[in-house]
Amino acid sequence: MSIVIVMLIRAVWLLIGPSVGCDATNAESIVDLSHPLNSQTLHWPEARDFELRVTQNGTVRRGETNIWIQSDEIYMATHTGTHLDAPCHFSRGKWSVADIPIINLVDRPVAVIDVVAQSVATRDYELSVDDIHSWEKMNGQIPDNSVILVRTGWARFWPKKLEYFGTETKEIPLLHFPGVHPSAAQWIVDNRQIVGIGIDSPSIDHGQSKQYKSHQILNAKNIYLLENIAQTIHKLPAIGSSLTLLPLKIEGASGTSVTVIARIDAKHTSISAKCAPNLSLAFMLSLLASFVTLRYIIS
Ligand SMILES: [Zn+2]
Numbered sequence: 001m002s003i004v005i006v007m008l009i010r011a012v013w014l015l016i017g018p019s020v021g022c023d024a025t026n027a028e029s030i031v032d033l034s035h036p037l038n039s040q041t042l043h044w045p046e047a048r049d050f051e052l053r054v055t056q057n058g059t060v061r062r063g064e065t066n067i068w069i070q071s072d073e074i075y076m077a078t079h080t081g082t083h084l085d086a087p088c089h090f091s092r093g094k095w096s097v098a099d100i101p102i103i104n105l106v107d108r109p110v111a112v113i114d115v116v117a118q119s120v121a122t123r124d125y126e127l128s129v130d131d132i133h134s135w136e137k138m139n140g141q142i143p144d145n146s147v148i149l150v151r152t153g154w155a156r157f158w159p160k161k162l163e164y165f166g167t168e169t170k171e172i173p174l175l176h177f178p179g180v181h182p183s184a185a186q187w188i189v190d191n192r193q194i195v196g197i198g199i200d201s202p203s204i205d206h207g208q209s210k211q212y213k214s215h216q217i218l219n220a221k222n223i224y225l226l227e228n229i230a231q232t233i234h235k236l237p238a239i240g241s242s243l244t245l246l247p248l249k250i251e252g253a254s255g256t257s258v259t260v261i262a263r264i265d266a267k268h269t270s271i272s273a274k275c276a277p278n279l280s281l282a283f284m285l286s287l288l289a290s291f292v293t294l295r296y297i298i299s
Pocket residue numbers: 079083084085227255
């Protein structure tokens with residue numbers, strides 16, 4: 001009898017054990033929001049192409065043995081691919097890339113505002129104050145010291161230049177893509193406390209912008225911008241994830257390519273759902289174990 005009970009308790013523990021320690025830090029909860037850098041990488045029309053130049057690639061003699069060495073150089077504009085606009089980009093005297101406090105770049109709460117439907121309907125759509133109000137009705141106030149990510153759906157066009165920019169030429173007046181309306185940018189700086197704002201299109205100001213007013217309004221408050229966020233943004237919940245980005249520490253630069261990583265809180269991933277079947281199975285086995293134990297005690 002006691003052997004049966006011990007075996008049942010052991011079975012229950014084996015099932016509960018891994019579930020109790022469900023670790024939120026797994027591949028599923030970490031999302032890379034950056035495009036890779038390669039010869040296909042898109043950049044502002046007037047800038048140079050990204051280039052990786054391999055300067056050494058082969059075996060060389062070192063002492064008595066041959067060793068393998070690859071060395072290379074990169075050539076690129078600072079605003080290439082998924083990148084950060086430092087506040088000094090459109091506001092004189094504000095932070096350059098290297099000046100942004102690390103606290104503004106690590107583990108920041110994220111508010112994802114979805115305007116995919118509006119951007120499908122209107123190529124030059126701009127996030128409005130009404131969009132923010134609607135989002136806050138559903139999700140609560142945009143958290144302090146957070147990063148807003150605007151999801152337009154534009155990343156689905158990457159890296160097709162014509163669809164992404166609206167033109168394959170360097171003609172700025174021909175650009176068509178969604179952005180953030182200056183009145184929304186103004187409302188944000190007047191009413192909320194954010195450290196950064198990103199978008200999955202080429203720029204925070206939409207393609208038809210001439211004065212880049214949203215850049216000016218946000219940068220003037222030392223708010224950094226993230227542009228060309230990747231399509232993986234669709235994996236993020238409206239609220240319940242945090243963002244970390246570690247830009248190259250280029251002193252004096254107005255921008256840099258950057259790898260942007262989001263971590264989704266455990267309750268917003270399917271991790272908890274994966275743990276749940278184990279727990280319910282364990283619960284049923286516990287009941288069975290109790291029943292068997294009671295039966296033997298009574299008999
Ligand atoms: Zn930029």
